[in-house]
Amino acid sequence: MNQQEYQRLPAEILFQLEIETLIKNEKYPIPEGWKMSPRSVLTYICGGKSGNMDITPKYIGNERLVEIAIATLVTDRALLLIGEPGTAKSWLSEHLCAAINGDSTKVIQGTAGTSEEAIRYSWNYAMLIAKGPSEEALVKSPLLNAMETGSIVRFEEISRCASEVQDALISILSEKRVSIPELNMEIPAKRGFSLIATANTRDKGVNDMSAALKRRFNIVVLPAPKDLKTEMEIVEQRVGQLSASLGLQAKVPSVDVIERVVTIFRELRNGITIDGKQKVKTTTGVLSSAEAISLLANSMALAASFGDGKIRVQDVAAGLQGAIVKDESKDALAWKEYLENILKKKGMSYYDLYHACMELNQ
DSSP states (O other): OOGGGOSOOOHHHHTHHHHHHHHHTOOSOOOTTOSSOHHHHHHHHHOEEETTEEEOOSOOSOHHHHHHHHHHHHTTOEEEEEESTTSSHHHHHHHHHHHHHSOOOOEEEOOTTOOHHHHSEEEOHHHHHHHOSOTTTEEEOHHHHHHHHTOEEEEETGGGSOHHHHTHHHHHHHHSEEEEGGGTEEEEOOTTOEEEEEEEGGGTTTSOOOHHHHTTEEEEEEOOOSSHHHHHHHHHHHHHHHHHHHTOOSOOOOHHHHHHHHHHHHHHHHTBOTTSSSBOOOOSSOOOHHHHHHHHHHHHHHHHHHSSSSOOHHHHHHHHHHHHOSSHHHHHHHHHHHHHHTGGGSOGGGHHHHHHHHHHHO
């Protein structure tokens, strides 16, 4: 596969060499259906050493939470990752699948329009009409394929689905088999089958999961980065990776630029300044690490396309305005107050950014 042809490659291709090295240097027992041991999966996710190769960390955060997630998948329990938007739930689920199965592409995307057929199976209706119910006419869902191959399926944003659609998982996760009454047959799950679901705490109350379904999961809550330094590490790493994969002809943002963006996001998100001395009016937007990464990548694209390849404060200011002011009536006022009461008083290191933001805010 020519990696340059595609905008985004699955984790198992992007980090193929690391996965192959971990498998080659494996020293611990490997669960049935897995490519490597739980210890090696942890090294792949959190970083470390395998032979002479440095394994890059894919998730920067509480290592114990990753251990719990991996241990869950060794058992017959499904895993549910919960957290604020931008806390790397989908990122972690993708890399868990890549390391465990070498395949992160079995995905069900939860939306308001997701049907029960997307979870179980559907039919090729032209063939169904011509020949009647048959295995040839059966269109298997990613979940059904995962059951047959003994691998892991990802269910993204499960709480976006209607409750009756979610509950189609209850019998599957309990019985580990799917019944197809039209063919008078059942498809059992092979060893190694499991499911990783993600749910957004901002969607709580949209389609709450039933107690019966929650009991089928081990739940791991992924917190937002605990401090400024950790969040800066995450943003710096991901911006560098995005820049390489997208081929952006611009310089990677300096540590100072990253620090300023992350500081502004954290203060507006938490409702208080970094030093804890002054309260800040919050905005309706999420302002997560993922938003900061997107903002900086877009600033690089602006610098490469319409500048000399070096990010200017005007590029960052434009990104901040778009990321923060989601609701014109509330957010515009909160952003203006923040500029005047907080950013303006941060000193010379923020002087140029303050003026660039004020120009756009007029």
